[in-house]
Amino acid sequence: MVVLDDYFFPSPLNRADGEKQIKLDSGQYYDLQIPGTEITRSYSPANISNNEGQLEFLIRLLDGGKFSSYLTQDAKLNQSIQVKGPSGVFGLKADGFTPRYFVAGGTGLAPILSMVRFMKEWGEPQPCCIYFGSTFEEEVFYAEELKQLASEMDNLTVKICVWKATDSWDGEKGSVVDILKKDLQQSSTKPDLYLCGPPGMVDATYGVCEEAGISKDKIYLEKFLPSAA
Structure with missing residues (x-):
């Protein structure tokens, strides 16, 4: 590991x-x-x-x-x-007051953070949620900073998702894809989706969004590919 x-x-x-x-x-x-x-x-x-x-x-x-x-x-x-x-062209799109969901894996969190910090700086009022996924608890980073950001933004929810979580984990238990899927199924909201992270996570999340009836033109993504050694 x-x-x-x-x-x-x-x-x-x-x-x-x-x-x-x-x-x-x-x-x-x-x-x-x-x-x-x-x-x-x-x-x-x-x-x-x-x-x-x-x-x-x-x-x-x-x-x-x-x-x-x-x-x-x-x-x-x-x-x-x-x-x-x-x-690059990955970034926020103007779409009225449509809620924004941000899904990140690994260092794909960086551009997501920049976008949410931009919303905070300019007082953009759209409800937004960051789904940040890791496989194991020890891989989670930036948790305190995310919690602090959420405390400063009334319109922000943060969900830190651990796929192979132990019983002691007090965040979301399950893959970021499954937790997003559950939330979309339980709500009639059709948010704009911003996806950034490993290709497998991005592709799986894109599929979930399509299943939920979210239009392709409301899904914005960037895949992080590892460089050769």
Whole structure:
């Protein structure tokens, strides 16, 4: 069993023109280049646009991974790396007051966080729910931050779902796909769905949404594919 080893990797972005303002549409991604190489990896930030030059990434450390090896062996405080972006079209869509459900697995949580934080920043009133799934309890991360975010947003519900949970787990027990399916079956709500995570989870969730009668044009998704070692 591989335990997720996710953590913050925030740093100020110093542009050539001295400007530190970060402009992005929540859900987009950046390409980060390993210093001294041509190797890049794409990561979505968990933050929103800001004037401090801050980018916050949730990065899973993989055995033998190029960027993982750089982080664990060579990265240093105040080290400069090349950052290119933002890129991508995954993000919030204007749809009146339709509820929004966000489904995330692993580090797919990052763009979801950015979107929900954008809703908080701008006071968007749509009811929303984050479904965050893990296989085992020890793989769960960012739980306290999610709870804090929910306490600050009257319109946000957070469901942390553990597929192979023990009796001591006090969150949702079951896969994120099954728990979402149950909620959709028990409600007449037809929310907009935002899906981000491993391909298997995204595909299964997409199928559940279709079964629930949610139109394809109301389902927005991005799959996180592991890079080759």
